[in-house]
Amino acid sequence: MVALGATVAETTRAFTAIEGTFLSTAVGADGNTVWRFHHPTIREGFAASVARDISTLSVYLEGMTTDELVSGLDCGGPNQRGTLVQVPPTMYSLVAPRVPVPDGRELSGSPRAWFLRTRCSDEFLRLxxxxHADALAGMADFGMMVEAVWQPGVLSRLQQAGALPENVRRExxxxxxxxxxxxxxxAWANSDLKGLFVPEEYADLIRRIEEEVLPNLEDRIDEHVSSIISSMTKEELYQTPRDYVEAIRQAFDGRHDIFMRCNDIDQHISERAYSDEEEDESWAQSSGLAAPARGSTSTEAGSLRDPFEDVAAGH
Structure with a gap:
């Protein structure tokens, strides 16, 4: 401490000043009082210190950027983390207007969407x-791969908080x-999205899947896969159909007939994925585009000359 320019007395006074925020005292095994960090990390101590003083917190919030707001604050979320500055309900109005609606290019795990889904109380979400009332209707306009885009998860959380207009929910x-x-x-089977449905709507969806989708699902899967132009492997292309079948299996838990039907469809998927791979390899071989076997030799390959040999020979 002397090397740092402080005496023992000065250090003790400094420790006392931050007792309860960054430091705390404890009694060691030998009976002596020792100083310990009050929080696991300095960042957690800072977050607690800022949140403790309302006047300091308001200044702190005003100076934060959008990225800092969604990464460093907790506005009443169910799973609060100690490293986040916890904003009291009396100050929600200072934060809510400054958290923007995620843009259309963001995915479900983007910082803004994650903040709205996991770090906000119902009261904050209503504010x-x-x-952002003018933007809510546009949030119902999202594309396929429902679990990948951010809108459905945020809409479901807003519905849970009682903050979603009924017309937006229905759309x-x-x-x-x-x-x-x-x-x-x-994604219809995702438990996080079921909150968007009223019971009658979800029951009707289950009925339609059984009556309209299940009877010819193998053909639908084949059409789905053949319509995709992608560099993905066949196994990757068939993963979404596999997930769909698993969703049906879980939604109709206890229905032995549908369980067996799903097993038949799984078998079809496995056979198609395997046969398609064989067809691709066969086509590549017949077209001459297949790579030569590693380590193989060819008399034709051995007789090929460097085209620049003719130039060197004067031809």
Whole structure:
């Protein structure tokens, strides 16, 4: 301490000043009082210190950027982390208007979407929805791969908080149903999205899947895979159909007939994925585009000359 320019007395006074925020005292095994960090990390101590003083917190919030708001604050989320500055309900109005609506290019795990889904209380989300009322209708306009885009998860959380207008909820449900029936999107079984449905809507979706999708699902899967132009492997292309079948299996738990039907469809998927790979290899071999076997030799290959040999010979 002397090397740092402080005496023992000065250090003790400094420790006392930050007792309860960054430091705390404890009694060691030998009976002596010792100083210990009050929090596991300095960042957690800073977060607790800032949140303790309302006047300091308001200044701190005003100076934060958008990225800092969504990465460093907790506004009443169910799983609060000690490293986040916890904003009291009395100050939600300072934060809610400044948290922007995620843009269309963001995915479900983007910082803004994650903040809205996991770090906000119902009260905060109602204030946020009120501040961004003009943008709510557009949030129901999302594409397929429902679990990958951010809108459905945020809409479901807003519905849970009682902050989603009914017309927006219905439009989001209609879109999910459309993708579930026509596009074989398995997200309809995601428990996080079920909150968007009223019981009658979800029961009707289950009925339509049984009556409209299951009877010819093998053909639908083949059409789905053949329509995709992608560099993915066959196994990757068939993963979404596998997920869809698993979603059906879980949704109809206890229905032995549907369980056996799903097993038949799984078998079809496995056979198609394997046969398609064989067809691809056969086509490559017949077209001459297949790579030569490693280590193989060819008399033709051995007789090939460097084209520059003719130039060197004067031809």
């Amino acid at each position: 946020w929805a009120e501040a 989001a449900v209609e879109r999910i149903v459309e993708y579930s029936i026509d596009g074989l999107d398995p």
